[in-house]
Amino acid sequence: MPLLTRTTQGVFAIAPTPFDDDGAIDFDSLNRLAEFYTSVGVSGLTLLGQLGEAPKLSHEESVRVVRHVLKQTDLPVVVGVSAPGYAAMEALATEVMSAGASGVMIAPPNTLRTDDRIVSYYEGAAAAIGEDVPFVIQDYPLSFSVEMSASVIARIASTLPGCVMLKHEDWPGLEKISSLRQMEAAGDMPRLSILCGNGGLFLDFETERGADGAMTGYCVPELLVDVVRHAADDDRDAAHDLFDAHLPLMRYEQQPGIGLAVRKYVMKRRGLLTSDAQRRPGARLSATARAEVDYLLARLARKDSRVVLTA
Secondary structure (H helix, E strand, C coil), rough: CCCCCCCEEEEECCCCCCCCCCCCCCCCHHHHHHHHHHHHHCCCEEEECHCCCHCCCHHHHHHHHHHHHHHHHHCCEEECCEEEEEEEEHHHHHHHHHEEEEEEECCCCCCCCCCCHHHHHHHHHHHHCCCCEEEEEEEEEHHHHCCCHHHHHHHHHHHHEEEEEEEEECCCCCCHHHHHHHHHHHCCCCCCCEEECCCCHHHHHHHHHHCCCCEEECHHHHHHHHHHHHHHCHHHHHHHHHHHHHHHHHHCCCCCCHHHHHHHHHHCCCCCCCCCCCCCCCCCCCCHHHHHHHHHHHHHHHHCCCCCCCC
């Protein structure tokens, strides 16, 4: 697999980890997911992200999931290796990179409170995984409670050659994208690939601010691919028109606490997952919530014919 670089672009779909109703990993559904993502034109995959329920997997299970997907696809694969300590991070990064992953993603622990400590943490992480391993900074302050300014990200990128990508999930964060691109243009930092998360909720404007694409798990990734393509073609109205049709479902999916339950339910209805179960502890949708999602899907299907439900 090609390694991530500072010019990587497109859509890296964050794949959920499928489980059966008893909590065992469902490798048949994982096969369908890999085939589906390839068919809709994503640029790569991200495994063991926050919504991949990575903390609920053992080390052995994590490695098995990554190895399995790498055998099913030719797409570049990024693997989340965040861990409380460097030893676990190093062990997982070593195994997945040896298996053919294209890079790893590292989130900051929620104990970091100063700029110097954030930079020092990533210096230690880079030393642990190896300077030749490309890594992604996951900047998600709403979840991790760590505030990373544009200047801190610039320091990390300038100090560590292995830092090639920012997964941008600050909210509001459009000005941060602009600041990073302005610093780059002024020669104050090297170029970073910027792929955006938050379920794609701001992707229409993030691409206009200079983002290279998306790294998120919205349950209709075809939309993400289209928005990035239209942005590259400078077809602003087409990007926004299609984006607006998906916005009600994207908004519903982005609810804290049940977002993954919504995502898995939709993927089950699309025939990709056999079960929408999460490994415990995990949220489940009420009958009312499922009916609301069904309503949103029916409305979306009238505007986007690719939303075909089989379950």
